[in-house]
Amino acid sequence: MSAPETSSPAVVCSQCSTPMYSPLCCASCGALNPVPPEGLHFNYFELFGLPAAYDLDAAVLHRRYLALSRGVHPDIHGGGSDDQRRQALALSAELNRAYETLRDPVARAEYLLMLAGGPSPAEDKSVPPRLLGEVMTLREELEEAEGSKDAEAMERLRQTIATRRQATMDEIANLCRSTTRDEAIRRQLRKQLNAVKYWNSLLEKAQTTAA
Amino acid sequence: MSQPKDIIVGIDLGTTNSLIAWCDAAGPQLIRDADGEGRVPSVLAFGPDGRVTVGQEAKAHAVEQPTSTVFSIKRLMGRGYDELIASGELAHLPYRVVQRTAGAPGRDIAAVDVNGRLMTPPELSAIVLRELKARAEAQLGREVRKAVITVPAYFDDAQRQATRDAGRIAGLEVVRIINEPTAAALAYGLGIRGRNAEPLVAAKARLTLANREKCTSGAGAEGQSDQGSAGQGSNQTGQPGQAGGARIPAEGESLIAVYDLGGGTFDISILRLVDGVFEVLSTHGNTTLGGDDFDRELIGLVQREVQARFNVSIESPATRQALRTLAENIKVRLSTEPTATIEIDLGAGRKYDRTITREEFEAMIAPWVERTIQSCRQAIRDAKIDGAEIDQVVMVGGSTRIPLVRQRVEEVFGRHPYTALNPDEVVALGAAVQASILAGQRHDALLLDVIPLSLGIETMGGGMGKLILRNTRVPCQATERFSTFVDGQTAVKINVLQGERELAKDCRSLGEFELRGIPPMPAGLPKILVSFLVDENGILNVTAKEERSGQEASIQVVPAHGLTADEVKRMELESYAHAREDMTAHRLIDLRNQVTFDTNKAEQMLAKVGDQLTAEEREAIVTAMRELRELAGTTQDADALWEALRAFDQRTVRLAELAISMTLREN
Numbered sequence: 001m002s003a004p005e006t007s008s009p010a011v012v013c014s015q016c017s018t019p020m021y022s023p024l025c026c027a028s029c030g031a032l033n034p035v036p037p038e039g040l041h042f043n044y045f046e047l048f049g050l051p052a053a054y055d056l057d058a059a060v061l062h063r064r065y066l067a068l069s070r071g072v073h074p075d076i077h078g079g080g081s082d083d084q085r086r087q088a089l090a091l092s093a094e095l096n097r098a099y100e101t102l103r104d105p106v107a108r109a110e111y112l113l114m115l116a117g118g119p120s121p122a123e124d125k126s127v128p129p130r131l132l133g134e135v136m137t138l139r140e141e142l143e144e145a146e147g148s149k150d151a152e153a154m155e156r157l158r159q160t161i162a163t164r165r166q167a168t169m170d171e172i173a174n175l176c177r178s179t180t181r182d183e184a185i186r187r188q189l190r191k192q193l194n195a196v197k198y199w200n201s202l203l204e205k206a207q208t209t210a211a
Numbered sequence: 212m213s214q215p216k217d218i219i220v221g222i223d224l225g226t227t228n229s230l231i232a233w234c235d236a237a238g239p240q241l242i243r244d245a246d247g248e249g250r251v252p253s254v255l256a257f258g259p260d261g262r263v264t265v266g267q268e269a270k271a272h273a274v275e276q277p278t279s280t281v282f283s284i285k286r287l288m289g290r291g292y293d294e295l296i297a298s299g300e301l302a303h304l305p306y307r308v309v310q311r312t313a314g315a316p317g318r319d320i321a322a323v324d325v326n327g328r329l330m331t332p333p334e335l336s337a338i339v340l341r342e343l344k345a346r347a348e349a350q351l352g353r354e355v356r357k358a359v360i361t362v363p364a365y366f367d368d369a370q371r372q373a374t375r376d377a378g379r380i381a382g383l384e385v386v387r388i389i390n391e392p393t394a395a396a397l398a399y400g401l402g403i404r405g406r407n408a409e410p411l412v413a414a415k416a417r418l419t420l421a422n423r424e425k426c427t428s429g430a431g432a433e434g435q436s437d438q439g440s441a442g443q444g445s446n447q448t449g450q451p452g453q454a455g456g457a458r459i460p461a462e463g464e465s466l467i468a469v470y471d472l473g474g475g476t477f478d479i480s481i482l483r484l485v486d487g488v489f490e491v492l493s494t495h496g497n498t499t500l501g502g503d504d505f506d507r508e509l510i511g512l513v514q515r516e517v518q519a520r521f522n523v524s525i526e527s528p529a530t531r532q533a534l535r536t537l538a539e540n541i542k543v544r545l546s547t548e549p550t551a552t553i554e555i556d557l558g559a560g561r562k563y564d565r566t567i568t569r570e571e572f573e574a575m576i577a578p579w580v581e582r583t584i585q586s587c588r589q590a591i592r593d594a595k596i597d598g599a600e601i602d603q604v605v606m607v608g609g610s611t612r613i614p615l616v617r618q619r620v621e622e623v624f625g626r627h628p629y630t631a632l633n634p635d636e637v638v639a640l641g642a643a644v645q646a647s648i649l650a651g652q653r654h655d656a657l658l659l660d661v662i663p664l665s666l667g668i669e670t671m672g673g674g675m676g677k678l679i680l681r682n683t684r685v686p687c688q689a690t691e692r693f694s695t696f697v698d699g700q701t702a703v704k705i706n707v708l709q710g711e712r713e714l715a716k717d718c719r720s721l722g723e724f725e726l727r728g729i730p731p732m733p734a735g736l737p738k739i740l741v742s743f744l745v746d747e748n749g750i751l752n753v754t755a756k757e758e759r760s761g762q763e764a765s766i767q768v769v770p771a772h773g774l775t776a777d778e779v780k781r782m783e784l785e786s787y788a789h790a791r792e793d794m795t796a797h798r799l800i801d802l803r804n805q806v807t808f809d810t811n812k813a814e815q816m817l818a819k820v821g822d823q824l825t826a827e828e829r830e831a832i833v834t835a836m837r838e839l840r841e842l843a844g845t846t847q848d849a850d851a852l853w854e855a856l857r858a859f860d861q862r863t864v865r866l867a868e869l870a871i872s873m874t875l876r877e878n
Contacts, residue, residue, distance in 0.1 A: 066488045070657055074686065074747045078386065078649040089746055093688040100683065207592060 022047055022064075024091050025071040032072060032087045040090065044098035044111060054112060054176035056102065065099045106196055109172050113189055116180035124190045127198070134164070135198045139205070146209045158206040165199035168192055219357040219386055219650050220347055221394075221642025224336060224374065226285040226475030226501060227609065229253045230639035231343040233351065234652065239398070239643035241636055242347045249636055251346070253339050254282040257325045261849065265342040274536070277305040277528035279326055284339070286475045286499055287332040288377075289370035291319030291772040300499065303507055305528035317723075319772055333774060334782055336377035344381060358383045359646040361638050363476040364390035365496030365663045367709045368721050368751050369772045375750070376774050380782045386649055388748040392469035392480035393660055394641030395607040396489055398632060399467075400656075465602040466492075468590075470620050470628070471638075472583060473608035475501040479587045481594040481601070490659045493593035493682045495586040500579060502542070502610040508575040509538035513553065513563070521561050545569045546612045573615040580619050587623050593682050604628045609635050660685055662745055669706035669715040678743055681711065685745050692758075693739045699731040703739065707751070722770040724753050730760045739764060802852045806843040809856065810836050813863050816870040823869050835862050 012019050013026035014034070023042055025032045045052040048064045070076065072095055077088040101107045114120065138161060145153035175189040221239065223230045228250035232241045241249035256269035257279040264272065273280040286300060292310040295301050301308050311322040311329060322329040340358075347355050360383075362374050371388050378385035464485040471478040478496035482489055513534060517525050525534065537553060544551040545567070555563040591598045604620060606628045611617065620628050632640070647653050662685050667677040678689035693703050703726045710718030729737050738758040745751050755764040769775070774782070813836055821829055839859045846852050 066485065066490070066659075069488065069659055073657055073659070075387070075645075075649055075657060076654075079651045089686050089744070090688075092747070093686040093744060096684040096687050 022049060022068060022071075024068055024095060027071070030071065032077070032084065032091055034087065040094045042094060042098065043115075044101055047095070047098050048102065050102070052112065052115065054105075054109060054173055056108075058103070061099070061102055065095070065103075068095055105169060106172070106193065106200075109176050109189065110193055112176055112180065113186060113193065116186060119186065119190050121190075121194065124187065125194060126191055127194045128191050131195050131198060135202060138164075138202060142202075142206055142209065154206065154209055158203070161199065161203050161206050165196065165203055168196045168199055172196065217357055217650075218351065218353060218355060219359060219646035220344075220355055221639055221644070221646045222340065222343060222358050222360045223391070223394075223639035223642060224285065224340065224360055224362075224377070225253055225638075226283050226473055226503065227253060228474070228635065229339050229343055230636060231347050232636075232639040232643035233347065234643040234647035239640040239647070241639060242343075242350050244346070249639070251339070251343060252282075253284060253336075254280060255284075255335060255338055256280045259326065260853070261326075263338060265339060273532045274529055277532040278307060280532065281306050281323055281325065281335055283475055283503055284323075284332050284335045286503070287321050287323070288336065289332070289367070289373035289772055290321060292321040293319045294772070295321055298499065303503075305531045317771075318769065320774075331774065331782075333373050333377040333779070334380055336374070337380035337782075340377055340381035340383060344383060356382070356384055357386050357646075359387045359389055359642045359649065360385055361391045361394050361642050362388055363471070363473075363496060363498050364392050364478040364480050364491075364494040364660075365476070365498050366390075366749075367498075367664050367719055368666075368749070369709075369719065369770065370498060371748060371750050372770065372773050375748075376779045376782075379779050382783065387645060388750065389642060389645050389658065390478070390480065390491070390494070390660055390749075391473075391476075391638045392471045392478045392494070392607060393482070393489060393491055393658055394639075394645060395469050395471060395605060395637045396467060396480070396482050396484070396641070397644050397656060397658065398637045398641035399605055399629075466596060466600050467603040467605055468587070468601050468624060469605045469607055470583070470587070470611065471496075471607040472610040472616060473501050474610070475499065475503050477501060477583050477586065479583070479590045481590050481596065487656045488659060489656065491661045491684075492596065493590045494661055494663050495590040495593065496663070497582060497586065500582060501608075504579050505542055505572075505576045505610070505613070506535060506538040508579075509541055509567070509572070510534045512567075512575070513537075513555070513565070516565065517555070517557070517563050520563065521557055523557055523561070541567060542572070542613070545572050546614060569614070576613070576615065580616055583616075584619055584623050587620070598624055601626065606630050607634050607637055660747070660749070662687065662749055664709045665711055666743060666745065666751060667708050667718070669708055669720075673715045675708050675710065675713060675715050675718050679745060683745075685749055686747050688742060688744045690740055690742045693726070693741055694735050695729065695732070695737050696734055698734050700734065700737075701729045701731055702727045703729065705741065707743075707753070720771040721751065722768055722773070725767040725769075726755045726764045727767060728762065728764050729757055730762060732759070799847065799849050799852065802849060802856060803843045806839055806852070806856055809860065809863075810840055813859075813866065816863070816866050820866065820869040820873050824866065828865070832863060832866060835859050 013029060013031055015026060015031035016029040018026060018029065020026055020033075023033055024047060043052070048061060048068075050056055050061065050064075069092070072088055072091040074085060074088045074092055077084050080088070101111050110121075118124075138157065142154070142157050145157060172189065172192045175185055175192060178185050180186060218233060221232045221234070223232075230241055230249050230251065232239050232249075234240075243249045251266040252270045254266065254269040254273065256264045256272040256276060258264070258276075259279075263269075269280060270282075273282070283304070287295065287308065292308065295308065307324040308321050309324050309329065311320040311331060320331065322331050323335060340360075344355050344358075358378060360374055360378055362371055366374070375385045375388060464483060467482050467484060469478070469480045469482065471480075476496065476498050477500045478494065480494040481492045483492055484490070510531070514525055517523055525531075537555075541551045541553060548569075550566050550568050553563070553565045553567065557563060591601075601624055604624045604626055606617065606620070611620075611628070611630070611634050617628055644653075644656070645658065648656060648658075661682045662679060663681060665677045665681045666679040666689075667675050668691065670676040678691060679687055693705065695703060705724045705726065706715065707721045707724055708715055708718040709721055712718050724741075726739055726741070729739060736759070739755055740758050741753060741755045743751060743753055753766055753768070755766055756762070757764055813832060817829065817832065824832075836859070839855055842852060842855050
């Protein structure tokens with residue numbers, strides 16, 4: 001792992017003309033990329049020099065996130081001009097958002113779906129058939145177990161919910177790996193992403209009641 | 212290696228004690244007094260003459276002057292009076308807290324009534340800060356204008372703003388607010404050299420300035436490792452095996468939990484340390500839980516038992532202060548001894564004599580400790596790690612000396628807590644390290660922190676619409692579009708909230724943000740893009756833009772529980788000088804008002820009953836009145852004015868008596 005995994009960058013630093021591997025800041029001279037007045041619109045994968053794919057190496061992402069943070073975090077530019085500090089703040093916020101998006105598998109899938117053209121959660125709120133019934137039954141069982149303080153039942157339910165959530169995540173991963181040109185696949189992905197929200201909130205409930 | 216022009220100090224502004232530290236090439240160090248004590252009690256005593264004392268001296272006065280001795284100010288920071296009443300906080304304070312009514316309606320701001328003068332918590336904290344600043348200046352022989360101030364990680368926006376305001380009022384530029392557990396982690400510097408637990412503080416001492424390095428871009432870092440890693444810690448720690456620029460892989464990484472239980476606040480933060488980057492994964496806590504609550508349990512016990520045994524109520528402010536000191540001592544003793552004895556002489560041969568065992572004390576505080584353990588569990592879940600993965604548990608804050616606390620923490624994390632540095636001093640030292648990073652003196656460490664509580668806006672129907680979730684890394688930004696409901700509407704109000712609950716009323720309102728200057732258009736047509744930017748301090752900045760016209764909309768902020776920018780500025784101007792002079796200035800103002808009042812009253816009395824005095828007596832009073840007014844208009848000497856006022860009052864005693872008897876006859 002010694003070479004960047006992308007092809008050589010096309011962008012060069014405006015200050016020192018060194019090729020820039022990330023559009024945030026220059027690795028060579030430390031200059032920050034100017035923030036355009038209309039705001040930042042980076043492709044998050046490009047920002048980290050990663051291919052736009054669901055499967056990514058979390059360790060590489062994390063390492064690059066830390067290295068980029070060393071370039072743009074406001075504390076590094078504490079002695080700079082007001083303008084530099086403002087830029088560092090904006091770039092740092094963008095970097096954090098990009099990292100949080102790519103790091104989390106659900107957010108990453110959501111982002112890939114957006115790049116592929118949607119639909120967005122607002123455009124399509126549908127969920128897979130039978131999901132709501134299943135979620136409702138499990139929620140009732142959870143409340144019952146909680147009411148009777150049945151720790152064993154709560155743990156069993158927590159595991160069931162975790163397994164069901166994982167199955168949805170597996171489905172999401174598979175769909176993300178398929179061609180995103182196919183609108184039917186994108187619709188399916190949308191449904192599964194909508195479904196995982198239900199599983200997340202149910203799992204959260206199961207975890208807090210278990211604790 | 213010249214010193215930077217402006218020194219930046221690190222300050223731990225604590226509930227019970229405050230400390231100030233600074234960093235030079237040898238590392239961070241505390242400013243200590245002649246006895247080697249770095250802790251300054253966060254206690255203020257206001258004398259009847261307007262003099263204010265800070266620290267140990269003030270603490271000593273607490274029992275004599277219970278209503279004018281102010282402590283635990285931190286528990287009031289950024290909070291409203293109504294909130295404090297609702298939480299029961301005020302019942303425990305011997306001094307008087309009131310609603311501050313000045314300013315816009317709808318705001319809920321607490322103030323302390325100090326001998327008739329209302330002072331907000333930031334103004335009171337500013338006096339502590341000024342004392343620390345003066346101590347540092349005296350010792351360093353140079354002016355101190357910039358500071359990093361620590362706050363509990365779980366402090367919300369209003370509490371952070373209040374802390375920053377306190378700094379400003381004290382004449383300090385607060386270059387950074389950092390979280391206490393993060394500061395502690397920085398001082399400990401675990402992970403920098405694996406797990407040998409050598410503090411960063413010592414290990415890094417020789418490295419300042421030597422490794423000035425440009426920023427490294429993420430994607431390029433691995434590719435250009437030979438030059439890129441110089442700023443990244445592995446070379447700096449001087450491990451020969453790590454040469455060639457390869458960054459320390461996963462084994463250089465460690466997960467640490469910082470458990471910080473102070474006098475009035477509790478935090479748990481979970482951090483990942485890798486190559487000098489201190490990355491906070493999650494944080495949880497309670498900003499009104501601490502050693503104070505343990506003291507209150509003991510005080511309550513004594514009060515109840517004395518009442519039951521002797522039918523004596525010991526509720527007066529003075530006894531409450533005395534009991535507080537007593538409880539503190541008992542608590543401290545029970546950390547090292549199995550029992551502690553209380554003796555209170557109630558007079559008339561009544562003596563309350565009681566031995567408290569450690570078990571008994573632990574039973575009293577167990578519910579509080581349990582709450583901290585719940586927070587630890589939540590933080591572990593939020594960090595998305597397994598508790599067993601945590602390599603080190605660091606204990607911070609005086610209350611972590613209590614054996615029960617250590618035991619419960621050990622149980623929940625499954626490892627022995629780490630206590631190499633003084634838990635009282637580690638936060639200030641960490642703040643000084645951060646100050647040296649900001650001053651550009653060192654480039655080896657970087658803090659990446661999170662926002663402790665979700666931020667959102669009130670939605671239609673009183674819901675909380677979250678825009679930024681808790682434990683999101685800062686700086687962070689969220690945007691939201693707003694429009695108008697009425698044709699030609701030029702302003703929109705947004706209620707900004709912080710908290711985890713579903714309903715707006717259950718969250719804290721940070722204030723009303725009013726967007727103004729929207730170009731008049733038909734309803735629903737304007738598109739106002741509001742951007743909520745949380746900076747590295749965890750403080751919210753809101754900006755807005757009307758997208759159709761591209762016009763920046765101005766935002767008027769009325770903080771729900773805080774001071775406006777103008778108010779802070781005014782307070783800063785008012786207290787420009789040192790606390791003593793500040794109080795003198797206020798005392799002069801108060802005395803001048805008194806002079807006006809007393810002389811006017813004397814004039815009225817003269818008109819009413821002056822004929823009952825001799826011409827000589829009348830003449831003397833008129834002359835004295837004129838002289839006093841003159842003095843009040845010219846003198847800067849408060850003591851002289853006070854003397855003159857007292858002399859005048861003496862001189863008018865007979866006049867006042869006559870006026871009173873006249874009034875009585877009239878009725």
